[in-house]
Amino acid sequence: DGGITQSPKYLFRKEGQNVTLSCEQNLNHDAMYWYRQDPGQGLRLIYYSQIVNDFQKGDIAEGYSVSREKKESFPLTVTSAQKNPTAFYLCASTPLTGPGDNGYTFGSGTRLTVV
Amino acid sequence: AQSVAQPEDQVNVAEGNPLTVKCTYSVSGNPYLFWYVQYPNRGLQFLLKYITGDNLVKGSYGFEAEFNKSQTSFHLKKPSALVSDSALYFCAVRALNSGNTPLVFGKGTRLSVIA
Numbered sequence: 001d002g003g004i005t006q007s008p009k010y011l012f013r014k015e016g017q018n019v020t021l022s023c024e025q026n027l028n029h030d031a032m033y034w035y036r037q038d039p040g041q042g043l044r045l046i047y048y049s050q051i052v053n054d055f056q057k058g059d060i061a062e063g064y065s066v067s068r069e070k071k072e073s074f075p076l077t078v079t080s081a082q083k084n085p086t087a088f089y090l091c092a093s094t095p096l097t098g099p100g101d102n103g104y105t106f107g108s109g110t111r112l113t114v115v
Numbered sequence: 116a117q118s119v120a121q122p123e124d125q126v127n128v129a130e131g132n133p134l135t136v137k138c139t140y141s142v143s144g145n146p147y148l149f150w151y152v153q154y155p156n157r158g159l160q161f162l163l164k165y166i167t168g169d170n171l172v173k174g175s176y177g178f179e180a181e182f183n184k185s186q187t188s189f190h191l192k193k194p195s196a197l198v199s200d201s202a203l204y205f206c207a208v209r210a211l212n213s214g215n216t217p218l219v220f221g222k223g224t225r226l227s228v229i230a
Contacts, residue, residue, distance in 0.1 A: 006158075031215055033217060035220075040124065042205065042221055042222035042223050043159075043205065045217050048217050050215055058217065088156075090158055090159070092158075092159075094215070096215055103151075103161055103164060103207070103218060104159070104161075104218065105161075106158030106159045106160070107158050108156075108157055108158045109156065109157065109158050111156070
């Protein structure tokens with residue numbers, strides 16, 4: 001089955017530690033996105049990438065980093081510079097087509113908690 | 116700039132009654148509009164979209180949405196609510212001819228259907 005896989009489902013981070021969230025898709029989608037979800041704040045865009053080896057900052061990129069070395073993979077690193085990382089992180093992908101697409105396919109999310 | 120407003124944090128409706136979840140948007144040019152649903156600790160699932168054509172769009176699970184250009188609204192509706200419809204609903208928008216700029220999401224509306 002084609003889909004988008006996020007791992008791990010739950011992740012705990014100690015103060016001052018960097019952690020990496022995995023996002024892999026086998027849909028042959030060109031574009032991939034990382035959103036952060038906090039209660040009452042909806043989804044906020046962290047980073048996105050439309051082609052391999054290229055990515056753009058979203059609205060809340062500070063304290064995060066990404067890479068796009070392969071079309072299938074778009075890992076997100078939460079660095080120690082991110083002061084309030086506890087949240088639900090969602091990865092999404094979409095083909096670079098016109099209006100015929102159905103928007104994004106989402107992964108099941110990673111819940112990150114600072115301990 | 117693009118934006119989405121979902122004016123209600125919570126909507127409560129009795130099972131069997133019609134439901135409406137409101138969404139208004141702001142975008143330069145013609146909009147490309149989506150509704151997604153999220154169940155607890157899961158990613159978002161596509162419900163329906165509007166590009167052009169009929170103002171009434173039909174989607175998954177008996178949901179439909181009405182596009183109103185003059186009121187810049189895209190309200191989600193269902194004639195008869197089910198308890199299983201209880202979830203978090205997100206409206207999203209981008210400009211139709213904006214290439215592949217990321218979708219902008221509303222803050223979400225929690226729908227609670229009471230038996």
